[in-house]
Amino acid sequence: MSEPTSIPEDLRRRLPAVNTLLVHPSLAEWREEVGERALTRAVRDTLAKWRDRLGDAEMALPDEATLLAEIRESVGRQRQRHARSVFNLTGTVIHTNLGRSPLSESAIKAVVEAARHPVALEYDLEAGRRGDRDRLVEDLLVELTGAEAATVVNNNAAAVLLALTAVGAGREAIISRGEMIEIGGAFRMPDVMTAAGCRLVEVGATNRTHARDFRQALGDESGLIVKAHTSNYHVEGFTASVPEPELAEIAHAHGIPFMIDLGSGALTDFRALGLPCEAQPGEAIAAGADLVTFSGDKLLGGPQAGIVVGRRELIAKLKSHPLKRALRCDKLTLAALEATLRTYRDSAAPERELPTLSLLTRPGTEIAAQAERLLPIVRQALDGIADVEVRSCRSQLGSGSLPVDRLDSAALAMTLPRGRDLARLERAWRRLPRPVIGRVHDGAVLLDLRCLASDSDEQAFVAQLSRLPDAWRAVS
Numbered sequence: 001m002s003e004p005t006s007i008p009e010d011l012r013r014r015l016p017a018v019n020t021l022l023v024h025p026s027l028a029e030w031r032e033e034v035g036e037r038a039l040t041r042a043v044r045d046t047l048a049k050w051r052d053r054l055g056d057a058e059m060a061l062p063d064e065a066t067l068l069a070e071i072r073e074s075v076g077r078q079r080q081r082h083a084r085s086v087f088n089l090t091g092t093v094i095h096t097n098l099g100r101s102p103l104s105e106s107a108i109k110a111v112v113e114a115a116r117h118p119v120a121l122e123y124d125l126e127a128g129r130r131g132d133r134d135r136l137v138e139d140l141l142v143e144l145t146g147a148e149a150a151t152v153v154n155n156n157a158a159a160v161l162l163a164l165t166a167v168g169a170g171r172e173a174i175i176s177r178g179e180m181i182e183i184g185g186a187f188r189m190p191d192v193m194t195a196a197g198c199r200l201v202e203v204g205a206t207n208r209t210h211a212r213d214f215r216q217a218l219g220d221e222s223g224l225i226v227k228a229h230t231s232n233y234h235v236e237g238f239t240a241s242v243p244e245p246e247l248a249e250i251a252h253a254h255g256i257p258f259m260i261d262l263g264s265g266a267l268t269d270f271r272a273l274g275l276p277c278e279a280q281p282g283e284a285i286a287a288g289a290d291l292v293t294f295s296g297d298k299l300l301g302g303p304q305a306g307i308v309v310g311r312r313e314l315i316a317k318l319k320s321h322p323l324k325r326a327l328r329c330d331k332l333t334l335a336a337l338e339a340t341l342r343t344y345r346d347s348a349a350p351e352r353e354l355p356t357l358s359l360l361t362r363p364g365t366e367i368a369a370q371a372e373r374l375l376p377i378v379r380q381a382l383d384g385i386a387d388v389e390v391r392s393c394r395s396q397l398g399s400g401s402l403p404v405d406r407l408d409s410a411a412l413a414m415t416l417p418r419g420r421d422l423a424r425l426e427r428a429w430r431r432l433p434r435p436v437i438g439r440v441h442d443g444a445v446l447l448d449l450r451c452l453a454s455d456s457d458e459q460a461f462v463a464q465l466s467r468l469p470d471a472w473r474a475v476s
Helices: 018-022 025-034 036-053 064-079 105-116 135-145 156-168 189-195 211-217 244-253 281-286 312-320 322-327 331-346 355-360 364-381 422-430 455-463 465-474
Strands: 149-153 172-176 199-203 222-228 258-263 291-295 306-310 387-395 407-415 439-441 444-448
Touching: 018 025, 018 036, 018 064, 025 036, 025 064, 036 064, 105 331, 135 149, 135 281, 135 306, 135 331, 149 156, 149 312, 149 322, 149 331, 156 172, 156 189, 156 222, 156 258, 156 291, 156 306, 156 312, 156 322, 172 189, 172 211, 189 199, 189 222, 199 211, 211 244, 222 244, 244 258, 258 281, 281 291, 281 306, 306 312, 312 322, 364 387, 364 407, 364 455, 364 465, 387 444, 422 439, 422 444, 422 465, 455 465
Parallel strands: 172 199, 172 222, 222 258, 258 291
Antiparallel strands: 149 306, 291 306, 387 407, 407 444, 439 444
């Protein structure tokens, strides 16, 4: 008769109970700091992970110290916000994935004030009755662009959607085939036109569109002519497009509006700042546009918002449309936007007060000097891990703005011995308390220093470098 087969002990039964760990003396400080609920969640999560691990016959039962360390780590992860501040050293100044434009100090102060107290958002203080929330920024936008009226929604895609729906739904929207743009997140102009209820009419060719193309397309069903600023790509060579004043003349002769989607938008002359030229809403209005849409963030340097300026009667249609309520901005956005617009109106040098403009105009020589200053410090932190040198590089504006133009900059370039993974080094930088986001390019991890502009940011960057070796060891 054969011997009975022994059944391996289920180690999961030997894990301590939740209540046993909760009252452990070494967790008393954590319980006091984060509360009973958060600590209990961390204990349960840690025990659940060990139950999964111990399903593997090769795993050994963890000792008490290991369990307690993992519980503390779990509590730390719970307390860490998802919307964490990072160092943007990617070389893309207005980075969509990193929140685009940082706000000015005056805008931050306005947001804090609006968050802390009730504000006159939709309340007319003079009349003592309900008012229009657009009035917080409308007069400023009218003054800065020369338009008759303005309205604001939550982003520029919403601005385009609202304008097309309110003005062109059920009718034909005529646009050049070369301006059927797609931006990040698969936002496509033809899809938005369809969603707005417009019937799309493409004219011309991809590279060349003429005035006669628009004239031939006009008919009884035409609702508006649309021009989309090709802000995220550039076509060169055998090209032609119709000037905005001529498009306005064609539209108005047929009795329909002319709308321009500028995308990024700018409220200052970039050429005067030594930057590539960028179209301004005021220029579009002067050219005869009836509606102009553009972003409140990106090149304008304010909060995410979609701005529409134009003729009073058309803006009134947008304001009264049901979509306007669904797409409207909250008090924090409007407070930040008002402060940003006041800077443009009142400051003699907005490029000094608005962080985005300040970063874009930062001299390359200043960045290069900073790179040389940081080089020995970063070399010391990565001693035995990576080689570090200073490289000249080119920053880009980002968020679809001026895609061809680049800005002189300098980067710390880190290379690894053969066989080591650059992606691992990039991950190590991202594991720091304030993650550092760079890019892998040409066989190196590059940290473009254009956006490391303030003394406080540089000090914070240096202060955490001592943790880099541990971060390297922690990633695989």
